[in-house]
Amino acid sequence: MAEFSTSIKDQSGVSVVYLNGYLDAHTAPMLESNFSELISGGKFKIVVNFKDLVYISSAGLGVFMAFIEKIRENEGDIKLTTMNDKVYNIFDLLGFPLLYEIYKTEDDAIKKFVETDKLGK
Amino acid sequence: MRTLKIEHNIKLQLFLLFVVILFVYKIFFYSSDSFLLNTLNEIIVFFAFLFLALYANDVFASKKFNPMSLVMNLGILNAILFLAITFSDSFLTLIFGKVSDTLKNPNIIFSVLSFVYVTIFAAIIIQMFLIFKEFYFLNQKRSSSVYFNTMVFFFLLASVSSVFNLFPDLSYIKNTFVIISVILIVINSIRISWIAFIVKKEKISLLLLSVIICTLFIVNLVNSTDTNTHHRIFNEFSGSLGAFFRILMIYGSVYFAVLFFTTLFHIPTAEAFDRKAQEVSSLQYFSKLITRVLDFDELAETVTDIALKVSNADAAWIIWKEEKTLRQLAHKNIGYLDAELITSYIFREKFLKDTGTLFTESLRKFEKRSQLNEQYSAVAITPLKTHNQLRGFLVVAKKGDFIFDDEDKSAINTFSDYASVAIENSRLLEESIEKERLEKELDVAREIQRKILPAKDPVFDKLAVSSVFIPAFEVGGDYYDFFEIEGNMPGGQAGKFGFIIADVSGKGISAAFIMAEVKGIFESLSKTIESPKEILTKANQILKRSLDRKNFVSAAYGVIDFEKEILSIARAGHCPVLLVREGKVENIRPMGIGLGLNYGTQFQTSLEETEIDLKENDLIVLYTDGITEAKNLEMEDFGEKKFENILIKHSGKNVDEISNEVIKEITLFSKQGTQHDDITLVILKWKHKIKNVSLGEVPSPDGMEKKNG
Structure with a gap:
């Protein structure tokens, strides 16, 4: 099957999740466990970088839905960045831009988190 | 002994016959100094107990014995003999008076009692003998029984030759046989192979038992002299029986003495031996188990x-x-x-x-x-x-x-x-097993999907409908349906026509179940609500109760009003609906979030409804991403552009022909590539001015378009 991998880095208190390859019904559990770990580790500020994601299926989209409620309850968020046109189109068709903040670059997303933090204080 | 092949029951009968003869004989002549009578006595005794031995041997042979239980058995029998012999002087004298006197002049009571007494002990001796025989053949590597049979033969000779006791000159005959018997006993006792196969714990207890039993045998042998009352009675009853008893005691002493030393030498290696045996049997058990x-x-x-x-x-x-x-x-x-x-x-x-x-x-x-x-x-x-x-x-x-x-x-x-x-x-x-289970599950999912989708396309005066559905191997969750909504059209035809196309997230059986639920929701909503926006809003609310957080459904719902010639459409996250008109493709893509992605007000506020005035030969094309995301071997997508071009190129043809062309192109494109997702294509063609149909088609009298396939 198509390959998929993730990596996570921490940047100014924001966890950046990098997706690589094909995110579908078979690989979605990997991303699910990534999110579970972040949440159980108390990390609710998450930026997902789609730069190297080639394809996302409906099951892949479902992963974001599964965790967003819990994360927002904890004053966190999942922000999506750096999507290629094809991937963005899939998100767009489903109306994701209404539900998630989608940014052009990873830095924009992180900046947004930092700003909200300042406002909060 | 083996040459005597007599039926099992006949042995018992013969034994009983001889015992009766012996009993009668003993009543008349208890003991005699006459050589002739004495010999006759020995012959009767010999046959009586020979048949008893043969009979008991048959019973024994049918069973399998554990050496330790045989040893215990022998020990108990030996102990009984020991007690009988030791206490005979005091006990038997009490019953029979001074035995040496009584024997000279036996009364009838003594005859009967001593007959019973001797018979019981003879039976014990025979059982002991048979146990020895079992020992000999236990774990015996050689099948030949020559050594044992020879020994038994000499046992019998030594016993029977006691008839010559009357003639002291001939005592050498008996002595010779006894000596030969003893030599054979020693030879036969040397190899005790069964000892190796018992576990260490048993070996240790065997060490103790063999000392006790050996001692008992020696004591019994030493005590069986003429001064002992028990033995006197025995000997007087039959000289050969007494002699056989003594030889058996010798055999027992020697055998158990050898057994003691053999066991002693086996003890140091017992643990290793046990272990190997354990290992072998464990592995054997395990290999059976796997x-x-x-x-x-x-x-x-x-x-x-x-x-x-x-x-x-x-x-x-x-x-x-x-x-x-x-x-x-x-x-x-x-x-x-x-x-x-x-x-x-x-x-x-x-x-x-x-x-x-x-x-x-x-x-x-x-x-x-x-x-x-x-x-x-x-x-x-x-x-x-x-x-x-x-x-x-x-x-x-x-x-x-x-x-x-x-x-x-x-x-x-x-x-x-x-x-x-x-x-x-x-x-x-x-x-x-897992693979098989999955395949079964998929079969069920496909069956559900097949039953959920409309069996045939509806037929209208003003609208031609053609639908194609190609399931993926892993059921993809595509769903489409048609609803005829009543109105006042001539000929009792539906006044409005509702249609839905949807794609459930996920695959397989779970997708199939959601699909079934979605069908139920739209089927009932379409009867009461006409506005596509309202239907989708309502459906979203209902789905909240049953959808998992990570599941959602993209859908587009449309209604065609035949009277007003208007198509109203709302889209909840689904691929755009395509309108092919005058050689151009227009994406009808009103705003809308997928069903199940948001249960708040956002869903409703963002949802838009579009209305389109239908024109002659308008094509309305509904599809799922299975078409645009169909892949070739290079993993390239079929894409929207290609799809639209095919639609434009063939827009003049009838709906079935158009969908055939689309499917043909997708098939050509993906070649041997696997189909990852369900493919659904629904094409509607608006045909208001039936009489002016281009392409020279002859309209049917009732204005219905002829359907192919």
Whole structure:
């Protein structure tokens, strides 16, 4: 099957999740466990970088839905960045831009988190 | 003896016959000095007990005996004889008076009583003899019974020759036979092979038993002199019977003396022998088991169980490698915490390194050893591999001061090979069961989907409808449906036509169930609500109750009003609806979030509804992403552009022809590539001015367009 991998880095208190390859019904559990770990580790500020994601299926989209409620309850968020046109189109068709903040670059997303933090204080 | 092939029952009958004869004889002539009568007496006695022996032998032969129980049996019989002989002087004299007097002039009561007494003891002697015979043939490597038969032959000669007791000159005959018998006894007693096959514990008790039994035999032999009352009666009853008894006592003394020494010499090696036997039987048991045990956990339990037995260890457990972590399972005689502490100590440096072979670790330097509930001193770890891939480790531990010797190590090594094979077997089996289960599940899902989708396309005056659905191997969750809504159109036709196309997230049986639910919702909503926006809003609310957080449904719902010639459409996250008009494709893409993605007001506020005035030959094309995301071998998408071009190119044809063209192109494009998702294509064609149909089609009288296929 198509390959998929993730990596996570921490940047100014924001966890950046990098997706690589094909995110579908078979690989979605990997991303699910990534999110579970972040949440159980108390990390609710998450930026997902789609730069190297080639394809996302409906099951892949479902992963974001599964965790967003819990994360927002904890004053966190999942922000999506750096999507290629094809991937963005899939998100767009489903109306994701209404539900998630989608940014052009990873830095924009992180900046947004930092700003909200300042406002909060 | 074997040459006498007489039927089983006849032996018993013959025995009884001879006993009766003997009884009658004894009533008349109890004892005699006449050689002739004496010989006659011996002959009757001989045959009576010969048939008893043959009969009992048959009974014996049909059973399998454990040597230890035979020894015990012999010991008890021997003890009975010992008591009878020892107390005969006081006890028998009480009944019969002074025996030497009584024997000279026996009365009828004495005759009867002594007959019964002797018969009982003769039976005991015969049983003892048969036990000896069992011993001889126990674990005997040679099938030949020549040695034993020869010995028995001389036993009988020595016994029978006691008829010459009346002639002291001839006593050498008997003596010769006795001597030969003794020599044969010694020869036959030397090899006692069955001793090797009993376990160490039994050997130790056998050592003690053999001394006691041997002593009893010697005492019984020494006591059977003419001064002993028991023996006097016996001897007087039949000289040969007394002689046979003495020879048997000699046999017993010699046999058990030899047995004692043999056992003594076997004791040091007993443990090793036991172990080998244990190992062999454990492995044998295990190899039988691996073909039967299917469950992995059950298998793991069996593995540690047997590992304990073969390695002489005190505790055992398995460390199983899972994706990133190590899982402990099948603990035997050890708590989870102890096992965890020891495991982390063992792998403190060589974490999961494939050592390839067994290694041992002493726990003496283990700094946390005092934290252990049990003082384990050493562990042996052996890798479990399948297909040369490390799957886990089998760990066995010993307590106290014990260490693992070479013998233990090789046993564990051998066993771990077996265990690895077994584990691989169970894994393969589990995989194939899982695969079969999945295929069954998919069959069910496909069946559900097939039943949910409309069986045929509806037919209208003003609208041609054609639908194609091609399921993917893993049911993709595509759904489409048509609803005829009543109105006042001529000919009782529906006034409005509702249609839906949807794609449920996920695949397989779970997608099929959601699909079924979606069908139910839209089927009922379409009857009461006409506005596509309202229907989708309502559907979203209903789905809140049943959809998982990570599941959602993209859908587009449209209604065509035949009277007003208007199409109203709302879209909840689905692919755009295409309108092909005058050689151009227009994407009808009103705003809308997928069903199940948001249950708040956002769904409703963002949802838009579009209205389109239908024109002659308008094509309305509904599809799922199975079309645009159809892949070729290079994993390229079929794409929107290609799709639109085909629609434009063939827009003049009828709906069935157009959809055929689309499917044909997709098939050509994807070639041998697998179909990843369901493909659904619904094409509607608006045909208001029936009389002016281009392409020279002759309209049917009732204005219906002719449907192909």
